[in-house]
Every structure is written in structure tokens, then in C-alpha cells.
Amino acid sequence: MLELTDVTVAFDGAVAVDGVDLAVADGDVLAVLGPSGCGKSTLLRAVAGLEPAVGTIAWDGVDLAGTPTHRRGFALMFQDGQLFDHLTVARNVGYALRLRGADRRTVRREVDDLLELVGLGGYAERLPRTLSGGERQRVALARSLAARPRLLLLDEPLSALDASLRVRLAADLRRILTEAGTTALFVTHDQSEAFAVADRIAVMRGGRVVQEGPAAELWRAPVDAPAARSLGYSVVLDGDAATLVARAASVPLEPGGQLAVRSSGIRALPADGADGGGAANGAGGVVGVGGGSLPGTVRSVRLGPDGLRLDVDVDGAGRLAALADAATEPAPGDRVRLHVDAGACAALPPRGAGRWT
Amino acid sequence: MSAARSRGRVRGHVGYAVLALVPVAVVSVFFVLPVGAMLHRGLWPEGSFDPGAVLDVLRRPRTGRVVWFTLWTSTVATTVAVLLGLPAAYVLHRLRFPGRSVVRAALLVPFVLPTVVVGLAVRELIAPSGVLGFLDLDGTAVAIIIGLVFFNVSVVIRTVGVAWESLDRRPAEAAAALGATPWQVFRTVTLPALRPAVVSAASVVFLFCATAFGVVLVLGGVRYASVETEIYLLTADLLDLPAAAALSLVQMLAVVCLLVVVGRLRAVPDPTVRRVVAPAARPRWRDTPAVVVTLMTLAAVALPILALVVGSLRRDGGWSLDHYRALGGSADGLFEVPVSDALAASLRIAVDATWLSLSLGLVVAFVVTRRVRSLVGRRVRAVLDGFFMLPLGVSAVTLGFGFLIALDQPPLDLRASPMLVPIAQALVALPIVVRLLVPVLAGIDDRQRQAAASLGAGPVRTLLTVDLAVVWRPLLAAAGFAFAVSLGEFGATSFIVRPSEPTLPVVIYRLLGHPGALNHGTALAASVVLASVTAAVILVVERLRVPGTGAW
Known part of the structure; x- marks a missing residue:
């Protein structure tokens, strides 16, 4: 298992990684999630032994400080693959095997197996430049796996790909890692990628890890507003808006606390819709009754991949984004009721309680 | 609309052809014609084709000895230069340490030092009275090899260094992360990536060694002759033109073969170039061997120059400036022209040669880097590219003698023209100028030009905003090189x-x-002056270099 204790990396005085403590258990996949420039790639490179770090980076209790990259047994997969352009796909994948002096037949067999595993059977003799971005990344993954690493380090492996490919490859990556039982440390700026691939997630910001835990736990309970945003919450409310929306969703909220809401959790229904009763109510009335819905006025309507996206001026709570069924045909100026799903809300501790506001 | 468009395209083709014709004409008249005349004299001695004489020459035992000597000294010198140059290229282009740019510039100087000066400097060092006199190398083949290595190691350092500097660090890191030791990383990732640069460097060095003139002439004495000095001897002293032409032919064929082989060797599976200048790293303990070799190379380059300077300051066992004083006048009356006058003439000629080779080189570079879409266009461009590199492979002596015999009758009677020498020197410098400009021009993303055009810039305006903005620095650098080459040109x-x-x-x-x-x-003092001027020019040039370019 990998253990980082108080790891710090500084370049000419600028601190890129600042006192990070992390652990990855055998067979686990840990995603380090953070915006670009937060130091996550530097952390990864430090684990690989490519950047000089202060603090302890240990594997199974053994400090790796004096161990050069090639003896660590950690394979690093780069954002753009870094395939060796002068070698064929097969020779790229078989690289680590040849380094260990495996005989030709073994190399051939393992390479074929790995190419099958990543879904690229029959690509052995191609040159890297003839491959698409997604294929290159699959080859890079196969090449890393061929090294039988104790730990696989993945540096934004899917970021260079387009959105739909990213989703597909993320699922493949998860399958391949779990099938092989690989321990992996994986950095990304994309929360959907992190949730799709990792068991545990560490949120990093400004060189520090601000929250770490099982993916499901972080999904439910981000530690603060920026963490909530990087974990996929679309908006963080405070003040009256937070109180109002929390009450509508029946989520307990400390006084002064913030409420993070996922846009997928807010649905707009016509004000005079199916469950009717509230149509005639005044603004305060509905909320006061605690019926779980917020009245408001539609400001604009756009089409989105998962339905209509409304910008709604909620009475007493300001603007909120909501989804609506296309069949309801809302138009700007229409009155709607917003239904807030408690599962899409996270109550954050009051401002100032965390390190970051 | 399509008519207008095709009219525009035709105009573009015509413009391209006219532009291409200028350097083609110049190189034809001042290069192909003289060299052809020289060969003609040799192969058609009595006005009729007589290859027998040429074959006779090739059967002479002396010819065999000369060719063999040229081959083995060039091979050894090239090998040594590559072995010394690789570590130095790494240290000077991948590591970060104080004084790096000074060392880099210092190691560039030998390449532009006039070959006569190099020969003289090496001889000062190994002469019986010199620092290394005890080795008894004076007048041996080893002396010639030292001289050849001395001025070619900088070519290796520069060419390989530039490639190394723009080598992405990450493939090597990926290999290390896959378990490759530093040596395995070097062998399997770094070396394959550097191979084109190493092959180019080695081939250019071999070419320079095999056609070296001044160094062999000064150091070889009467015992050793290379093909180049032999051509000189045969034409200038013995007036045996068929023999000289035969050797010229052999030399040209060898050069063409070499270029073809090199073209094959340079071909890599993936030719795309990624020019990213990798940040230099702090030296680590494992870099020690490379640093030691670099220091040795530096010392080896500095020693002959020091010997030259010291020699110029010593007279009758004491220190004296007499030799420098003698530069101003014809001291003993033994030589007709004061050295100061010769320096002035050299500078004047160098200025002319510089603007000639620069304007010619600029046109050539534009022509060979222009995007062409048709297959024929690409073929034509490839042929032109090779055509303009011809002067690199043909002996300067052949060129000079060809000038003498081809340009002496109307309408091309240039014997009295003050432009004759500058033109010859410009042609010698042309390949270097082109090699400096082409990568920069080829590296301009065509979309930049398209963007300029889409914003309403005409062709000329586009050229000014996009191309000129990028090319002015290498242009100045090329000017410096042309100037230095012209100052030192001797053959x-x-x-x-x-x-x-x-x-x-x-x-x-x-x-x-x-x-x-x-x-x-006085010769030593004059050499010091000449070396100082060229070194000064090159130090300025080094400051103008675009990182990631400037290789062969």
C-alpha cells in the first residue's frame, strides 16, 4: 500500500504540493480531483520519483526517498500517452517485458492478451501516429499494465479525448483496473471521470488535500463550497436562499450554513400542474406549508441533453437553474413550481468552519 | 469566380517559378558552369571524350593512397568528433549551470575559425617546441586528425545539442516509469529520437573532413595529401587537369553516395517534428562522466588556441608585441601586402559575400519551404532542395579552379571583377544560410498566414507580419555565419x-x-586577429539563435 506523509514539492520557492497525507490500499483506485494548477500532477510525478519531494513517500512501509523511478515499480501513464513514436504498438506494449528480458514468445503472447484486454486486438503492427486519440490512450494503458506495476499512476488519462469517448473509456478503464486488481492513483480535473473510475477520491486545492474519502461519501457530503463545485454540485446557496431551498427539500441546515445543489435535482413543474392544489397560492404560502416546492417565474428556456434547462427567478431565493420535461412547454414569464430532491442537496457547515471559504 | 481563382493560381505559379529561377540561375552560372568546365577539361582533354586518361589516373598508386588516406582519416576524425560531441551536447543543452551560454559559444568558435588558422594553431601545439611537442606528433596523420576533430566537434555539439534540447522529456520519463534504467532509457528512447541528428551531424562532419583543405595543407606537409589537397596540387602546381578532374569526379560521386545513404539512415518511422524546448535540469551525480568529457573537450579546443596566442606573443624566448607591430607594414619586405590591408580586403569581401549569400539563401529558403499540394510540385521542390545543397559537397578547390577557367571569356569575363571572390564565397556559405533559415520558415504554421489573409492582409503584408517577424533573428544569425565563413574561406x-x-x-x-x-x-599574430574577428561575430550570432533550431 502507498502512504504519503506530509509530502511537499517546491520549485524554486513556489510550493506546488503542500504537506499532503494520503494512502492507497492494495487493489484500490484513488482519484485526486482538483482544478488545473492545483498541484495534483506534481504530486503524481513526485510519487513516480520524477520530482524531488520533501516528506515521506512509502510503499508497504518502505520509504522510497532513495529509489529512482525505474526501481519503484510504479508505471506512469501520461495525459497524452507518450507512446514511443518510433516503435510499433506491439513494441510499445512489450517494452517493459523486453526490459526484463522476457523471451520473444512470452512477450508476443502477453502483448496480444493486453491488446485484447484494451480492445485493440489486431493493432500490433500499427505505428502510434496512425492511431486516434482514444486508441493511443488504450495502447498507453496496455503498455503500463504490461509492466505489472505495484501501483499504476494515471495523469489525466482521458482529458485529451472528446466527451463521448471519455465516458466510454472511463467505464473501460474501471473494468480493466478492477479485473486486473490494479492499485491505482489517478489524477483528474473531471468529477464524472473520478466517480466513474475511482473507489476513493481526494479533493485537492492550492497544493493541499482538502477532503478525502470513499467516492459515495464525498458525493453526498462535500466539505466546503469549492469542494462541492469540483464534486459536481452546480450551485452553492447561502443566506435566505439556502434556508428556503433546504426547507423545501427537507434537508436540515445549520444556521448560517450553505447548501450545495446539483442542477439535476431541481425539477420545474407547471404552477397549475398535475397536483393542482397550490395553483392559487401566494408566494409565501407554498413554502410556509412545507409542501416541498418553490414557486418562481421562468426567465429563459434552453434545450439541454437531459431535457429543458430553465433559468428560474425563485420567489425569495433568487435565480436557480432547473430541469423541465419538454412536454410541459414552459415559456419565459410562466409561473412554475420547483421540486427539490433531497438527495441532490448537501448541507455545508457554516462559512469559516472550513479552511477555505 | 472560378476563372478569377484559376487566374490567381496561375499568377501564383508564375511568381513561384520566377522566384525559383533566380537562385537556380545563379547557382547554374556560378557553380554548375565552373565545376562543369573543370570536369570538361579533364574528361575531354583534346576536345574529344577520353575517359581513358581519367581511368589511368585512378590506377596510379598515389591516387589510391590519397583516396585511402582521405577515407580513413575522415572516418576516424568523424568517430572521435561524435564520441566527444555527444556528451558535450547533452551537458550544454540539457543541463543548467552558470556560464553555460559562454561555454556553448566558445565551443562554437572552432567551426568558423579559418581552416588555415586551425591548422596553424594545432601545429603550434604539437610542434617540437609546443606544449605537446614531447608526443612527437608533428607531421603525422594524428596531427591532421586532431585538426579535423578540433574544428568539427562543434558541428556535432550544435546539431545534436539542438535536437536534444527540443527533445520532450516525457517519453524518457514514461520509459523510466516502466522500469527502464537510465542506460536503457538512453538506448531505447533517447538515442532513437536523436538518431537523425546524430546521422546528419556525422555525415556533415565526414563531408567536411573529406573535403578539408586548409587543415590538411598546413598540417600534412609533404607527406600526407587528401583528395582535396591533391586536386589543388594537380591543378595549381602540376597543371595535370585530367588527373584533377578524375579526382573531382571521384569526390563528387562519393559525396552523392554519402548523401543518399544518409537520406536512408535519417528516415525514421515517424518523421513528425515536435519542437518543444525542454527546460534544462540541474546537473546530478550521474552526469559526472558527461561533464568530465565536456571539460576535456573544452580543454582540447582551448589548448590549440592558447598555443596560437602564446606563440604570437613570443619572440626570441621573451614576450613581445613585435609580431603584431609587423602586421601594419611589410616588415622584412618579404611579403608584398601589409596584413592590415589584407584584413580590410577580407572584411570588404565578406560584406559582399554576406549580402549575396543572404539574399540568395532567403529566396531559396522561401522556395523550398513553400507549401505545395501537387505531387509534381513536391518533386520539383525536392530536386531544388538538393540542387542548392550541391556546393556543400563539392570541393572548394574545384569550384575555385572552375571559376578560373570558366569565367574568363566574354560574356562571362569576371576575372577583373571585384565581385568574383565574394560570389565564390557566397556559394560556399549558401548551404549554411539555407540550413539555418529553412527549419524556421518551415516551422511557421501555415494557418498563421491564413489568419493574416482572412483579416485582410495581402500577400506582401502577410509576408511582413508573419514570416518576417519569425525569420529576422535567424536571418541575422545566418548573416553572421556567412560573414565568418567568408572571412575564413581559403580553398x-x-x-x-x-x-x-x-x-x-x-x-x-x-x-x-x-x-x-x-x-x-606574424602569421600567428594575423591568425589571432582573424580568429578574434570571427569569434566576435559568432558570439553575437549565438545570442540571436532561436532555441531549438540551427542544426544541420
Whole structure:
């Protein structure tokens, strides 16, 4: 298992990684999630032994400080693959095997197996430049796996790909890692990628890890507003808006606390819709009754991949984004009721309680 | 609309053709014609084709010895230069340490030092009275190899260094992360990536070694001759033109073969170039061997120059400036032209040669880097590219002698023209100028030009905003190189320069031919002056270099 204790990396005085403590258990996949420039790639490179770090980076209790990259047994997969352009796909994948002096037949067999595993059977003799971005990344993954690493380090492996490919490859990556039982440390700026691939997630910001835990736990309970945003919450409310929306969703909220809401959790229904009763109510009335819905006025309507996206001026709570069924045909100026799903809300501790506001 | 468009395209083709014709004409008249005339004299001695004479020459035992000597000394010198140059290229282009740019520039100087000066400097070092006199190398083949390595190691350092500097660090890191030791990383990732640069460097060095003139002439004495000095001897002293033409032919064929082989070797599976200048790293303990070799190379380059400077300051066992004083006048009356006059002539000629080769090189670079879409266009461009590199492979002596015999009758009677020497020198410098400009021009993303055009810039305006903005620095650098090459050019110049108006290298060589300690000392002093001027020019050039370019 990998253990980082108080790891710090500084370049000419600028601190890129600042006192990070992390652990990855055998067979686990840990995603380090953070915006670009937060130091996550530097952390990864430090684990690989490519950047000089202060603090302890240990594997199974053994400090790796004096161990050069090639003896660590950690394979690093780069954002753009870094395939060796002068070698064929097969020779790229078989690289680590040849380094260990495996005989030709073994190399051939393992390479074929790995190419099958990543879904690229029959690509052995191609040159890297003839491959698409997604294929290159699959080859890079196969090449890393061929090294039988104790730990696989993945540096934004899917970021260079387009959105739909990213989703597909993320699922493949998860399958391949779990099938092989690989321990992996994986950095990304994309929360959907992190949730799709990792068991545990560490949120990093400004060189520090601000929250770490099982993916499901972080999904439910981000530690603060920026963490909530990087974990996929679309908006963080405070003040009256937070109180109002929390009450509508029946989520307990400390006084002064913030409420993070996922846009997928807010649905707009016509004000005079199916469950009717509230149509005639005044603004305060509905909320006061605690019926779980917020009245408001539609400001604009756009089409989105998962339905209509409304910008709604909620009475007493300001603007909120909501989804609506296309069949309801809302138009700007229409009155709607917003239904807030408690599962899409996270109550954050009051401002100032965390390190970051 | 399509009519207008095709009219525009035709106009574009015509413009391209006219532009391409200018350098083609110049190179044809001033290169192909003289060299052809020289070959013609040899192969058609009595006005009829007589290859028998040529074959006879090739059967002479002396010819065999000369060819063999040229081959083995060039091979050894190339090998040594590559072995010394690789570690230095790494240290000077991948590591970060104080004084790096000074060392880099210092190691660039030998390449532009006039060959006569290099020969003289090495001889000062190994002469019985020199620092390394005890090794008894004077007049041996080893002396020649030292001289060849001395001025070619900088070519290896520069060419490989530039490639190394723009080598992405990450593939090597990926290999290390896959378990490759530093040596395995070097062998399997770094070396394959550097191979084109190493092959180019080695081939250019071999070419320079095999056609070296001044160094062999000064160091070889009467015992050793290379193909190049033999051609000189046969034409200038023995007037045996068929023999000289035969050797020229052999040399040209060898060069063409070499270029073809090199083209094959340079071909890599993936030719795309990624020019990212990798940040230099702090030296680590495992870099020690490379650093030691670099320091040795530096010392080896500095020693002959020091010997030269010291020699120029010593007279009758004491320190003296007499040799420098003698530069101003014709001290013993043994040489007709004061060295200061020769320096002035050299500078004047160099200025002319520089603007000639620069304007020619610029046109050539534009022509060979223009995007062409048709297959025929690409073929034509490839042929032009090779055509303009011809002067690189043909002996300067052949060129000089060809000038003498081809440009002496109307309408091309240029013997009296003050432009004759500059033209010859410009042609010698042309391949270097083109090699410096082409990568930069080729590296301009065509979309930049398209963006300029889409914003309403006409072709000329586009050229000014996009191309000129990028090319001015390498253009100045190329000017510096052309200037330095012209200052040191000796092979062709020695044939065509007017006796009353010699250039500095010619005067130095004449001084060496006269006996007397003062003459020898004055030659040393003149060499120091010439070396200082070229070194100064090159140090300025180094500051103008675009990182990631400037290789062969």
C-alpha cells in the first residue's frame, strides 16, 4: 500500500504540493480531483520519483526517498500517452517485458492478451501516429499494465479525448483496473471521470488535500463550497436562499450554513400542474406549508441533453437553474413550481468552519 | 469566380517559378558552369571524350593512397568528433549551470575559425617546441586528425545539442516509469529520437573532413595529401587537369553516395517534428562522466588556441608585441601586402559575400519551404532542395579552379571583377544560410498566414507580419555565419583572389611559405586577429539563435 506523509514539492520557492497525507490500499483506485494548477500532477510525478519531494513517500512501509523511478515499480501513464513514436504498438506494449528480458514468445503472447484486454486486438503492427486519440490512450494503458506495476499512476488519462469517448473509456478503464486488481492513483480535473473510475477520491486545492474519502461519501457530503463545485454540485446557496431551498427539500441546515445543489435535482413543474392544489397560492404560502416546492417565474428556456434547462427567478431565493420535461412547454414569464430532491442537496457547515471559504 | 481563382493560381505559379529561377540561375552560372568546365577539361582533354586518361589516373598508386588516406582519416576524425560531441551536447543543452551560454559559444568558435588558422594553431601545439611537442606528433596523420576533430566537434555539439534540447522529456520519463534504467532509457528512447541528428551531424562532419583543405595543407606537409589537397596540387602546381578532374569526379560521386545513404539512415518511422524546448535540469551525480568529457573537450579546443596566442606573443624566448607591430607594414619586405590591408580586403569581401549569400539563401529558403499540394510540385521542390545543397559537397578547390577557367571569356569575363571572390564565397556559405533559415520558415504554421489573409492582409503584408517577424533573428544569425565563413574561406579564394589584393587567410598561408621566425610569428599574430574577428561575430550570432533550431 502507498502512504504519503506530509509530502511537499517546491520549485524554486513556489510550493506546488503542500504537506499532503494520503494512502492507497492494495487493489484500490484513488482519484485526486482538483482544478488545473492545483498541484495534483506534481504530486503524481513526485510519487513516480520524477520530482524531488520533501516528506515521506512509502510503499508497504518502505520509504522510497532513495529509489529512482525505474526501481519503484510504479508505471506512469501520461495525459497524452507518450507512446514511443518510433516503435510499433506491439513494441510499445512489450517494452517493459523486453526490459526484463522476457523471451520473444512470452512477450508476443502477453502483448496480444493486453491488446485484447484494451480492445485493440489486431493493432500490433500499427505505428502510434496512425492511431486516434482514444486508441493511443488504450495502447498507453496496455503498455503500463504490461509492466505489472505495484501501483499504476494515471495523469489525466482521458482529458485529451472528446466527451463521448471519455465516458466510454472511463467505464473501460474501471473494468480493466478492477479485473486486473490494479492499485491505482489517478489524477483528474473531471468529477464524472473520478466517480466513474475511482473507489476513493481526494479533493485537492492550492497544493493541499482538502477532503478525502470513499467516492459515495464525498458525493453526498462535500466539505466546503469549492469542494462541492469540483464534486459536481452546480450551485452553492447561502443566506435566505439556502434556508428556503433546504426547507423545501427537507434537508436540515445549520444556521448560517450553505447548501450545495446539483442542477439535476431541481425539477420545474407547471404552477397549475398535475397536483393542482397550490395553483392559487401566494408566494409565501407554498413554502410556509412545507409542501416541498418553490414557486418562481421562468426567465429563459434552453434545450439541454437531459431535457429543458430553465433559468428560474425563485420567489425569495433568487435565480436557480432547473430541469423541465419538454412536454410541459414552459415559456419565459410562466409561473412554475420547483421540486427539490433531497438527495441532490448537501448541507455545508457554516462559512469559516472550513479552511477555505 | 472560378476563372478569377484559376487566374490567381496561375499568377501564383508564375511568381513561384520566377522566384525559383533566380537562385537556380545563379547557382547554374556560378557553380554548375565552373565545376562543369573543370570536369570538361579533364574528361575531354583534346576536345574529344577520353575517359581513358581519367581511368589511368585512378590506377596510379598515389591516387589510391590519397583516396585511402582521405577515407580513413575522415572516418576516424568523424568517430572521435561524435564520441566527444555527444556528451558535450547533452551537458550544454540539457543541463543548467552558470556560464553555460559562454561555454556553448566558445565551443562554437572552432567551426568558423579559418581552416588555415586551425591548422596553424594545432601545429603550434604539437610542434617540437609546443606544449605537446614531447608526443612527437608533428607531421603525422594524428596531427591532421586532431585538426579535423578540433574544428568539427562543434558541428556535432550544435546539431545534436539542438535536437536534444527540443527533445520532450516525457517519453524518457514514461520509459523510466516502466522500469527502464537510465542506460536503457538512453538506448531505447533517447538515442532513437536523436538518431537523425546524430546521422546528419556525422555525415556533415565526414563531408567536411573529406573535403578539408586548409587543415590538411598546413598540417600534412609533404607527406600526407587528401583528395582535396591533391586536386589543388594537380591543378595549381602540376597543371595535370585530367588527373584533377578524375579526382573531382571521384569526390563528387562519393559525396552523392554519402548523401543518399544518409537520406536512408535519417528516415525514421515517424518523421513528425515536435519542437518543444525542454527546460534544462540541474546537473546530478550521474552526469559526472558527461561533464568530465565536456571539460576535456573544452580543454582540447582551448589548448590549440592558447598555443596560437602564446606563440604570437613570443619572440626570441621573451614576450613581445613585435609580431603584431609587423602586421601594419611589410616588415622584412618579404611579403608584398601589409596584413592590415589584407584584413580590410577580407572584411570588404565578406560584406559582399554576406549580402549575396543572404539574399540568395532567403529566396531559396522561401522556395523550398513553400507549401505545395501537387505531387509534381513536391518533386520539383525536392530536386531544388538538393540542387542548392550541391556546393556543400563539392570541393572548394574545384569550384575555385572552375571559376578560373570558366569565367574568363566574354560574356562571362569576371576575372577583373571585384565581385568574383565574394560570389565564390557566397556559394560556399549558401548551404549554411539555407540550413539555418529553412527549419524556421518551415516551422511557421501555415494557418498563421491564413489568419493574416482572412483579416485582410495581402500577400506582401502577410509576408511582413508573419514570416518576417519569425525569420529576422535567424536571418541575422545566418548573416553572421556567412560573414565568418567568408572571412575564413581559403580553398576557392586561393585560386581566384587577385595577387595584389589577397584576403587574410591567403596572406597567412603565404607568410607560412616564407622562411624566417618573424614571418612565422606574424602569421600567428594575423591568425589571432582573424580568429578574434570571427569569434566576435559568432558570439553575437549565438545570442540571436532561436532555441531549438540551427542544426544541420
